[in-house]
Amino acid sequence: MEKNSELNQATLRLIVSACAVLYITILASVEPDDAATYMPIIIYSVAFIIASVFLRIRIKRKPGHFFWRHLFTMLHDYSAIAFAMVLGGEGALPIYAALLWVTLGNGVRFGSRYLALATVIALSTLVLIFWLNPFWRTQPYMFLMLIVTTIVVPAYAHVLLKRTRIASEEAITANLEKSRFLAQASHDLRQPIHSIGLFTACLRDARLGLEELRLVDNIDRSLHTVSQLFRSILDIYTLDHGKLVPQTDTVHLGTLLQDIVEQNTEAARWAGVELRLRASPYWVNVNPGLLTTMVQNLLSNALKYAPGRPVLIGVRRQGAGLAVVIYDKGRGIAAEHLPEVFKEFYRVRHVRDKDVEGLGLGLSIVKRISRLLNVDIHIHSRVGQGTKVAISGLEQAIPKVMARKVTTAHSRLNGLRVCLVEDDTNVLMATSTLLEKWGCQVQTHNDGEGLTSNCDIIIADFDLGTKVSGSECIAAIREQRGWEVPALVITGHQVERIRESLQSLQISVLAKPVRPPELRTVLLELVKTEGQR
Incomplete structure (x- = not known):
């Protein structure tokens, strides 16, 4: 996580410095009499950007926590800010925002220790600016405001970081305890x-x-x-x-669906449902366990909400891929419910539905797995006519040698x-x-x-x-x-x-x-x- 933070900071450094160059360039064009004053800042900023590009390359090639590299990047940032504010005078005052950003950025990304170090360097940078530029010496109260801001804002950020860290540690501990409890x-x-x-x-x-x-x-x-x-x-x-990290395999789709039907024979008998399976000769590249869970959950829904009616499972071609489709002739789902059915615990309630078992998690699980497998799930339903659910986007595979079916x-x-x-x-x-x-x-x-x-x-x-x-x-x-x-x-x-x-x-x-x-x-x-x- 930290190496990503440092790389992100390096990227943001390039963006902010480019914005600073643009700002100074605009100032030089608006105030042509002071253009000579701003030109060294522009030249230095361009050199700063070039150095920052090489620094980002270094961070990307060798990620990790290196204190001296963090210290160097801080000095690199603050020296550029000091150079711009010393030479730019009053017109460079908005660059103070960059100084505050560098200070808070180091604290948020790398912790309170770096926040304290960045604050000390920031205050030293402001003292250096006050000493080298006559303009700032004529504005002592404005400069005092910058000093106070540079102390108060990081101090408040430190308090927030501490609270966040404590809350995070408590949440992690609670989550670990919950995980251990759930596992046991x-x-x-x-x-x-x-x-x-x-x-x-x-x-x-x-x-x-x-x-x-x-x-x-x-x-x-x-x-x-x-x-x-x-x-x-x-x-x-x-x-x-x-x-869950899905591992794909070459699976005979017809055999997988046949196994699911056989495992649900008793459940179908209890629901008075005739399960019909259209034979499929296709092979697909998929994680068989996760696809089975998807089909199982969809089939369980059909058995619950279409009792006494036939349910058909088949496979259809869709463009270059395949789709597993489950049809039932139940009561159907009204159009206003369709966008909500994939939410946790959402159930479409009908009169006398209290005997239908379940928590309303089945379709939520199906949706989550569809993202893992990179497939689509679609529901088409009409009240009084039934529901069609399709798992589409399955990648067709080259067939394996089919083993003889055990009878x-x-x-x-x-x-x-x-x-x-x-x-x-x-x-x-x-x-x-x-x-x-x-x-x-x-x-x-x-x-x-x-x-x-x-x-x-x-x-x-x-x-x-x-x-x-x-x-x-x-x-x-x-x-x-x-x-x-x-x-x-x-x-x-x-x-x-x-x-x-x-x-x-x-x-x-x-x-x-x-x-x-x-x-x-x-x-x-x-x-x-x-x-x-």
């Missing part, structure tokens, strides 16, 4: 939501009666709502703090040896039970230290305590086996940061809470990838 609360809340979701999936596959299945369905539906709200809050926090999930997972490492007892039990219902042979461990296994796939929590992490556990098993065993990390921490750190290790990452369809999809992908080697 996030992890602690993810665990039970994650385990409840897995236990519910196990119950659904059990031999239950119709009434029991209805109760499980209601539990799963409520859990799905809680999970979506939880993810929305974390997404807003993550996006607002700039913690039977359970048969591909049957007999799969899974090493499951998780330090939370409930999550370990829930995940193990679900995997066994899918036909896997599960080896469970609540500690990754000194672990050995003959597994086909490793599933590990990222945070396994203070001794070993999930990635270290995976690396140890791979070294023991002598080959790159397919691995999946499931985490309750910052998923994008962890995904980026594990990208080179060929480890898949999922964020808790994980819904069973997501887990099964990733496992099938890992099995498929390993089968192609």
Whole structure:
């Protein structure tokens, strides 16, 4: 930040000095009898600008904090001001503004210590001007006013800087505390939501009666709502703090949309919505996780506000790019609401809308992500006819070799040896039970230290305590086996940061809470990838 401040100051120095040269030139033209007086000032100012250009180049090439360079730039500025005010006399009085600007600028940009140093040099410069120019000696009260101003204004600026610094430190401390609290609360809340979701999936596959299945369905539906709200809050926090740096990949758009539809099958059934997906052969360069979040949020809105109506998802060409479009036949949005729907917590209220879950964050998240991905989001809606939402500007990519689609999930997972490492007892039990219902042979461990296994796939929590992490556990098993065993990390921490750190290790990452369809999809992908080697 400081090096940018110094460079900005160097740029502003050139602008101000150019304005000063222009001002002196105008004075010389208006008062031709005194032109000879102003000419040395113009020559010196031009030389000053040339020196300032070289100084800016130096600052740009070698940024950083250098006290002697700061001191030199201050003396450079004040000497030019003194030269102009000594030779210019009364006509150069407006240049005093530059002296005040240099003093305050050093304080605001570099802190109170530099403000004090600049003030001392400024006062010395004024004393020098008073001593060298007869005009100023004939105007003692005016000169006293300049002295007082040069003391009082920086002193007041120092008070403001001190208050600002204290307020800033308090805000930073509070923000760090909030971040730590949210990170811990996030992890602690993810665990039970994650385990409840897995236990519910196990119950659904059990031999239950119709009434029991209805109760499980209601539990799963409520859990799905809680999970979506939880993810929305974390997404807003993550996006607002700039913690997402999108990494693009070549993605088959049809497969990505098909996965989203499959993961929302239960939610669509609860809403009485028929989800229709038009097949898409296109590939795009995009961050798949962020695009999935956008489509997921838009689809959730369609399920909430168009219950009992069909929803269509398709892909259309738009110029050189592609657009993902979601159509619903809900009640629609009135024109006066459309400019507001991307604001946080803004919800279009209708009669008897109190049962519609949500905080009004979905479209706000979509808008933020669209800026990250450099795509556009458009909504067209008519009351009583429905809504069309388009994510446009997706860059089409050269297709990869398409892998054969897995058709039977359970048969591909049957007999799969899974090493499951998780330090939370409930999550370990829930995940193990679900995997066994899918036909896997599960080896469970609540500690990754000194672990050995003959597994086909490793599933590990990222945070396994203070001794070993999930990635270290995976690396140890791979070294023991002598080959790159397919691995999946499931985490309750910052998923994008962890995904980026594990990208080179060929480890898949999922964020808790994980819904069973997501887990099964990733496992099938890992099995498929390993089968192609």
